[in-house]
Amino acid sequence: NEQLLLINRPSGLPTKEDFSFEQLDTPVLGEGEVIVRTLYLSVDPYMRGRMNDTKSYVPPFQLDQAISGGLIGEVTETATDTFAVGDLVTGILPFRRVNAVKESLLRKITSDPLPPSVFLGPLGMTGLTAYFGLLDIGNPSEGDTLVVSGAAGAVGSLVCQIGKLKGAHVVGIVGSDEKAAYLKELGVDATVNYKTDDVPSALETACPDGIDIYFDNVGGPVSDAALSLINDGARIPICGQISLYNLQKQDVGPRIQPNLLVNRALMKGFIVSDYAHRYAEGEAQLTEWLLQGKLTYRESVIDGFENTVDAFLGLFSGTNIGKQLVHVADP
Numbered sequence: 001n002e003q004l005l006l007i008n009r010p011s012g013l014p015t016k017e018d019f020s021f022e023q024l025d026t027p028v029l030g031e032g033e034v035i036v037r038t039l040y041l042s043v044d045p046y047m048r049g050r051m052n053d054t055k056s057y058v059p060p061f062q063l064d065q066a067i068s069g070g071l072i073g074e075v076t077e078t079a080t081d082t083f084a085v086g087d088l089v090t091g092i093l094p095f096r097r098v099n100a101v102k103e104s105l106l107r108k109i110t111s112d113p114l115p116p117s118v119f120l121g122p123l124g125m126t127g128l129t130a131y132f133g134l135l136d137i138g139n140p141s142e143g144d145t146l147v148v149s150g151a152a153g154a155v156g157s158l159v160c161q162i163g164k165l166k167g168a169h170v171v172g173i174v175g176s177d178e179k180a181a182y183l184k185e186l187g188v189d190a191t192v193n194y195k196t197d198d199v200p201s202a203l204e205t206a207c208p209d210g211i212d213i214y215f216d217n218v219g220g221p222v223s224d225a226a227l228s229l230i231n232d233g234a235r236i237p238i239c240g241q242i243s244l245y246n247l248q249k250q251d252v253g254p255r256i257q258p259n260l261l262v263n264r265a266l267m268k269g270f271i272v273s274d275y276a277h278r279y280a281e282g283e284a285q286l287t288e289w290l291l292q293g294k295l296t297y298r299e300s301v302i303d304g305f306e307n308t309v310d311a312f313l314g315l316f317s318g319t320n321i322g323k324q325l326v327h328v329a330d331p
């Protein structure tokens with residue numbers, strides 16, 4: 001067995017030296033537990049926040065302990081009535097090749113005809129984030145202009161598609177031409193490459209009627225440009241701020257408050273778990289759209305537990321399109 005430890009609290013962008021792999025004994029099955037062999041791990045931007053020793057909506061990772069996150073695995077031993085050998089399960093678990101897990105921390109998944117990895121993507125945390133953030137806070141309707149930052153990522157690519165399903169004019173902001181081309185395949189109306197375009201003027205061209213919804217995944221200067229174009233009654237779901245996660249000192253941007261005020265804008269942060277009581281609804285709708293082909297998704301899969309840190313760091317340089325996963329083993 002093997003686990004991935006956090007051994008230093010990163011300052012700025014994490015490096016490989018902040019992590020270490022440790023060999024472990026194979027866990028022994030305890031009462032009310034199952035043994036879960038990891039098949040896929042999810043690496044997510046929010047994990048960066050857990051590497052700081054600061055209070056947030058999830059507690060910080062402890063040094064010299066396994067980091068944890070979304071995982072899909074296969075039950076290989078069981079001391080419960082709920083789970084049988086061979087069941088596929090998901091949960092937020094320590095990043096180990098094999099875990100002994102209390103049954104209350106696991107959920108059985110049956111995804112057929114979709115592959116089980118959808119439970120870390122469009123039917124998992126990122127799908128529910130896109131669904132509730134856009135529909136509940138963004139409240140899109142026919143003809144609205146929806147701008148999405150981080151638009152080719154796990155959350156963003158779903159927000160763009162759900163926006164199209166609701167009849168919005170969708171503009172995606174991304175960091176590469178390859179990502180822009182992918183969004184065009186998804187039916188996105190216009191794209192802006194924040195690395196090569198002048199964002200304020202490119203956004204103005206892409207949004208001739210202004211912005212009704214700005215779904216923010218990145219924060220920083222990209223968001224400053226979007227917020228300067230909002231319309232009366234604009235809605236701004238603040239989903240993520242990845243451009244700020246590695247800053248060592250809080251950034252200060254243009255003072256856009258007058259624009260929010262005169263446009264009576266709603267800017268609201270949210271954490272997907274705020275919607276836990278409605279997950280069943282979100283999952284049912286997302287499943288229906290996936291099965292109907294109205295929603296598609298992409299995965300960037302890195303092979304090998306030993307490459308988990310590279311997969312995580314890639315989120316900050318934008319190597320992923322769609323959901324970044326680590327493939328650890330086959331069922």
Ligand code: NDP
Nearest residue numbers: 045153154155174175217218240241242243270271272318
């Ligand atoms: P993504 O799949 O979108 O991966 C991260 C992407 O962010 C990269 O591919 C990269 O794309 C982009 N990025 C990285 N650094 C920067 C930067 N400095 N400026 C602009 N873009 C950058 O991740 P997720 O879909 O999982 O998450 C997207 C956002 O949503 C994150 O901010 C995350 O924290 C947040 N989130 C919030 C949740 C909530 O409950 N509120 C739940 C889940 C996610 P590019 O090449 O385009 O730069």
